[in-house]
Amino acid sequence: MAVSLVKGGNVSLSKEAPGLSSVTVGLGWDVRKTDGAAFDLDASAFVLGDDEKVLSDAHFIFYNNKVTPDGSVTYGGDNRTGEGDGDDETIKIDFAKLPANVKKVVVAVTIYEGVERRQNFGSVSNAYARVINDADGKELARFDLSEDSSTNSALIFVELYRGAQGDIKVKAIGEGWQNGLAGLAGTMGVNLG
Numbered sequence: 001m002a003v004s005l006v007k008g009g010n011v012s013l014s015k016e017a018p019g020l021s022s023v024t025v026g027l028g029w030d031v032r033k034t035d036g037a038a039f040d041l042d043a044s045a046f047v048l049g050d051d052e053k054v055l056s057d058a059h060f061i062f063y064n065n066k067v068t069p070d071g072s073v074t075y076g077g078d079n080r081t082g083e084g085d086g087d088d089e090t091i092k093i094d095f096a097k098l099p100a101n102v103k104k105v106v107v108a109v110t111i112y113e114g115v116e117r118r119q120n121f122g123s124v125s126n127a128y129a130r131v132i133n134d135a136d137g138k139e140l141a142r143f144d145l146s147e148d149s150s151t152n153s154a155l156i157f158v159e160l161y162r163g164a165q166g167d168i169k170v171k172a173i174g175e176g177w178q179n180g181l182a183g184l185a186g187t188m189g190v191n192l193g
Helices: 180-187
Strands: 003-005 010-012 022-031 041-048 073-075 089-094 104-111 124-133 139-144 154-162 168-177
Touching: 003 010, 003 168, 022 041, 022 104, 022 154, 041 073, 041 089, 041 180, 089 104, 104 124, 104 180, 124 154, 139 168, 154 180, 168 180
Parallel strands: 003 139
Antiparallel strands: 010 168, 022 089, 022 124, 041 104, 073 089, 104 154, 124 139, 154 168
16 A cells, blocks of 8 residues: 655655665646647656756756666656546656765656646646556555645656665655746756756
């Protein structure tokens, strides 16, 4: 049975699955009835060092940069509609390959051109992030997002990190950004050029 997280809560995934080394973060959502304009939500990951900034621009993982240089974080593909059951997009994190200088991996979802199209998470329901053990496919933790990010077009879902004892942890964030992917990526130190 997966641990259900609340905003701000965290859990040691290593305690749930001793020997854990690789996880997949599955992200899902449904789009409510809208004016007919397509909603394209995209998962992304930021691999951050101690300064809370990406190690390099190559450590911003999304549909145009699917894997970190060391292969530790991988983007699992773009679902442009959110239709169908199950995870819409995935981010895989292999902690065995993750360099020691990584403080955390932040997983976010943004609405493609959400600011320009005036689209936000107020039109999205049933959004969640779940962490799956790659070794056996079991769901370890799940965070169902509340509806309080209605004006935002970018949302940090969860962050994964190593705890003091080296155990792998996940924290539920649920923090929104009104200025979309550009604002979020800029805050994380990505040079958008």
